[in-house]
Each structure stands twice: as structure tokens, then as C-alpha cells.
Amino acid sequence: MAKRVFISYRREDTGSAAGRVYDRLARLLPKSNLFFDVNTIGGGEDFVRRIESEIGRSDVALVFIGDKWLEPAHPPGSGRIWEQDDFVRAELRAALGRPMLILPILVAGARMPKPEQLPEDVRAVTGRNALPLRHESFDGDTESIVAAVLGVSAKDRAWEDKGTLRTKIGYGVGGAIAAAALLLVAALVHFWLLARPFSASIGGPLTTLLLIGGMTCGFWLGLRYEARKRKFR
Numbered sequence: 328m329a330k331r332v333f334i335s336y337r338r339e340d341t342g343s344a345a346g347r348v349y350d351r352l353a354r355l356l357p358k359s360n361l362f363f364d365v366n367t368i369g370g371g372e373d374f375v376r377r378i379e380s381e382i383g384r385s386d387v388a389l390v391f392i393g394d395k396w397l398e399p400a401h402p403p404g405s406g407r408i409w410e411q412d413d414f415v416r417a418e419l420r421a422a423l424g425r426p427m428l429i430l431p432i433l434v435a436g437a438r439m440p441k442p443e444q445l446p447e448d449v450r451a452v453t454g455r456n457a458l459p460l461r462h463e464s465f466d467g468d469t470e471s472i473v474a475a476v477l478g479v480s481a482k483d484r485a486w487e488d489k490g491t492l493r494t495k496i497g498y499g500v501g502g503a504i505a506a507a508a509l510l511l512v513a514a515l516v517h518f519w520l521l522a523r524p525f526s527a528s529i530g531g532p533l534t535t536l537l538l539i540g541g542m543t544c545g546f547w548l549g550l551r552y553e554a555r556k557r558k559f560r
């Protein structure tokens with residue numbers, strides 16, 4: 328069963344990094360399993376209830392923390408995490424109240440906040456093991472994050488499996504045969520209705536082109552199916 332992932336971040340702090348990790352996860356998980364942006368919450372909707380609902384059906388919460396994560400919304404002032412209506416605080420509070428994997432992501436050298444820097448209802452996040460996400464080692468760090476999300480070891484990372492040529496050809500040929508079978512059925516129906524073959528209706532060259540195009544499309548669809556099956560297995 329595919330994991331469901333909730334991504335928590337501040338747009339002006341770690342929006343770019345969170346977006347890139349989201350793109351990587353979207354290659355491996357259905358986009359419907361990824362909650363990425365609080366902007367998808369409609370106007371007038373109770374954001375706390377919506378966040379709790381999304382986190383309630385998630386298996387993992389990724390919490391992106393950058394240098395501006397604790398900064399106040401309107402300097403001078405206390406960090407926005409102390410505000411009762413702060414999105415990030417609501418997300419953290421909901422996630423910490425569930426038995427789910429909470430994975431802090433420290434972006435670009437950011438440090439985990441100290442417990443006293445956070446309100447009591449979200450302070451427990453400081454005890455969760457964090458992973459770094461650095462510009463100079465972005466690909467490797469992202470691989471570690473994705474592996475933690477999917478709960479796999481380095482040697483079992485399915486997204487690194489490109490599939491064998493033999494398997495791909497097999498699926499492609501299977502798709503071409505399926506397309507040819509469909510064209511044959513269409514030709515039989517056409518003959519049954521009009522008492523004449525396709526070639527008599529559209530001409531021999533166009534019939535040949537239709538057969539070649541259909542089988543080519545079937546071969547391509549077979550390759551796509553193989554890639555999707557390998558992606559979500």
C-alpha cells in the first residue's frame with residue numbers, strides 16, 4: 328500500500344526545497360497521497376480541522392525547518408510558532424498527536440530548535456531524529472529522505488530499479504499484441520455491419536498505416552504500464 332505523506336513548510340523559508348522533495352516523491356507515489364500546500368484549503372474552511380483531517384489519513388509528516396522557521400511574522404516580535412493560528416504549529420500539534428512517522432528536515436544547515444524555543448504542545452518535535460537537506464548533496468540527501476518515507480533500506484530502493492530490457496520488451500510486445508487484437512475485433516465488427524473489409528472502406532495504404540500506428544501505440548502503452556507497475560510495486 329502506498330504511503331500518504333503530509334509536507335509541512337513555510338513558503339518564505341523552505342518552499343523551494345520542499346517543492347523539490349515533493350517532485351521526487353511524486354515520481355514514486357500518487358499525487359493524491361501527497362498533501363503539500365495549505366493553499367489548497369478553501370476560503371472559509373476551518374484550517375485546523377482540514378489539517379487534522381489530512382494528517383489523520385497520513386502515514387508520514389515531513390517537517391521542513393530552515394533558518395527562518397522561527398522568525399516572527401511581523402518583526403519585532405516572538406516567533407510565529409508561538410501564535411495560536413500558525414499553520415505550522417497546527418500541523419505539528421496534529422502530527423504529534425498521532426502514531427505516525429514525523430521526520431524533521433533541516434534545510435541548508437539549519438539547526439533543530441531548542442525545546443525552550445517552542446510552545447509546549449509542539450516541543451516534542453525536537454526529540455525526533457532529523458535528516459539534513461543540503462544544496463551540495465541534495466540528491467543524496469533526498470534519497471535518504473525518500474527511503475525513510477517509504478521505509479526501505481538503501482539496497483531496496485525501488486525507484487532505482489530501471490527494469491530489465493527483456494521485461495520492457497515483453498510488456499511492449501504484449502501491448503502491441505493487445506492493440507492488434509483490438510483492431511482485429513474492430514475489423515470483424517466492421518465486416519459484420521457493412522459486409523466489406525476495412526481496406527474496401529478506407530483503402531489498403533490507410534489500413535496498413537492504421538495497423539502499424541495501433542501496434543506502435545500498443546507497444547508504447549505496454550512500456551508505460553511496465554514502468555508504472557515497477558514504480559508502485
